[in-house]
Amino acid sequence: xxxxxxxxxxxxxxxxxxxxxxxxxxxxxxxxxxxxxxxxxxxxxxxxxxxxxxxxxxxxxxxxxxxxxxxxxxxxxxxxxxxxxxxxxxxxxxxxxxxxxxxxxxxxxxxxxx
Numbered sequence: 001x002x003x004x005x006x007x008x009x010x011x012x013x014x015x016x017x018x019x020x021x022x023x024x025x026x027x028x029x030x031x032x033x034x035x036x037x038x039x040x041x042x043x044x045x046x047x048x049x050x051x052x053x054x055x056x057x058x059x060x061x062x063x064x065x066x067x068x069x070x071x072x073x074x075x076x077x078x079x080x081x082x083x084x085x086x087x088x089x090x091x092x093x094x095x096x097x098x099x100x101x102x103x104x105x106x107x108x109x110x111x112x113x114x
Contacts, residue, residue: 017052029053
């Protein structure tokens with residue numbers, strides 16, 4: 001998720017990985033408009049913002065991939081290093097505490113790791 005500021009004409013003025021004062025909305029990091037804006041920007045900061053947002057999205061992709069591999073029996077949760085098990089378990093517990101918000105975020109069918 002990217003946080004954005006637009007002018008009155010709808011033109012992007014600023015894109016950040018974190019909320020900021022004066023922001024006027026949000027945008028998915030993998031949206032065509034975000035990718036076009038980041039690609040056109042020669043600003044190193046803008047490039048880092050795009051990479052950071054992409055990194056956050058990739059974390060979720062990897063969590064889902066690990067869940068699918070465990071669910072299908074390709075690997076066992078205990079095959080993972082202890083540190084990875086702790087981190088995955090902690091993230092799953094944090095998501096579970098969000099409870100009803102998961103449905104709003106489109107995570108109803110996410111695989112369980114444990």
